[in-house]
Amino acid sequence: MREKKEEVRGLSLKIRRGICYLVLTLISVVCLFSFYMLFVNSTRAHSDIQKGFSLLPGKSFLANLSSVWENKTILIVRGLGNSVFVASLTALLSVYFSALTAYAIHVYEFRFKKAAFYFILLVMTIPTQVSALGFVKLITSMGLKDSFLPLIVPSIAAPAVFFFLKQYMESALPLEMVEAARIDGSGEFFTFNRVILPVIKPALAVQAIFTFVSSWNNYFTPSLVLTSSEKKTLPLWIAYIRSADFTKFDMGQLYMMIFCSIFPVVLVYLLLSRFIVQGVALGSLKG
Numbered sequence: 001m002r003e004k005k006e007e008v009r010g011l012s013l014k015i016r017r018g019i020c021y022l023v024l025t026l027i028s029v030v031c032l033f034s035f036y037m038l039f040v041n042s043t044r045a046h047s048d049i050q051k052g053f054s055l056l057p058g059k060s061f062l063a064n065l066s067s068v069w070e071n072k073t074i075l076i077v078r079g080l081g082n083s084v085f086v087a088s089l090t091a092l093l094s095v096y097f098s099a100l101t102a103y104a105i106h107v108y109e110f111r112f113k114k115a116a117f118y119f120i121l122l123v124m125t126i127p128t129q130v131s132a133l134g135f136v137k138l139i140t141s142m143g144l145k146d147s148f149l150p151l152i153v154p155s156i157a158a159p160a161v162f163f164f165l166k167q168y169m170e171s172a173l174p175l176e177m178v179e180a181a182r183i184d185g186s187g188e189f190f191t192f193n194r195v196i197l198p199v200i201k202p203a204l205a206v207q208a209i210f211t212f213v214s215s216w217n218n219y220f221t222p223s224l225v226l227t228s229s230e231k232k233t234l235p236l237w238i239a240y241i242r243s244a245d246f247t248k249f250d251m252g253q254l255y256m257m258i259f260c261s262i263f264p265v266v267l268v269y270l271l272l273s274r275f276i277v278q279g280v281a282l283g284s285l286k287g
Contacts, residue, residue, distance in 0.1 A: 039259060045060040045252050046253075049251040064253055078229075082148075083233040083261075086233060087212045087213075087215040099165050099204060102169055103169065105166060136224050216261075217235060219236065238254070238258060
């Protein structure tokens with residue numbers, strides 16, 4: 001009887017596991033289907049796309065790629081470089097200074113510590129659109145219009161990144177480690193840069209990826225700041241193509257530009273996916 005019960009239990013476990021795998025496979029297919037259709041449409045000509053839906057790739061991938069890269073009115077190479085420059089610096093500054101702020105709130109005891117923590121969280125609830133008008137007036141008065149600085153420097157204040165790193169430090173950074181470094185004669189910045197940052201590296205990688213992707217896909221702020229063609233990022237050029245005259249509108253070219261803008265982000269996710277899983281899993285635990 002016991003053997004039969006174990007067999008039934010094992011069979012039930014296999015069935016439930018099979019159902020879970022099936023559901024996860026279906027969800028994965030649904031999520032990846034849009035990316036596949038983006039690739040398919042990037043290989044089709046404008047006339048083929050107008051004919052309707054197709055699951056099979058076309059034969060115009062190189063033609064679409066050539067029309068995008070050789071277009072004199074669309075500076076795709078410059079836009080790609082601008083997006084990489086802005087997104088990389090934004091991710092670097094945001095992660096480092098947010099980690100520095102989270103370290104100060106986590107380690108040090110000072111007056112109004114909780115008030116400072118809740119104030120930062122309050123800033124996180126303010127939408128970007130609310131302060132957009134004042135932001136534009138400020139950078140215009142400072143002579144920073146059509147510059148990358150208004151897109152990069154404000155990333156130092158990133159409340160969402162700070163909150164995630166603060167929660168991660170509470171679960172993965174014992175205060176005894178900081179005290180031991182101080183006893184050994186280590187300075188505060190040396191301790192932070194050489195001791196703390198390696199410990200929280202998974203969380204830093206996660207937030208760097210998310211910040212990079214957010215800055216890469218950002219359209220609202222660059223559209224308010226950047227005006228010259230040499231400074232525009234990829235989202236601005238994609239919007240420019242989309243708003244063109246319908247008689248001159250090339251769907252194949254548009255899908256190719258979207259494909260070129262998404263491919264680096266997908267590549268980053270594939271290369272650093274293990275950091276995302278590890279960082280999110282550890283950051284969600286509380287010791």
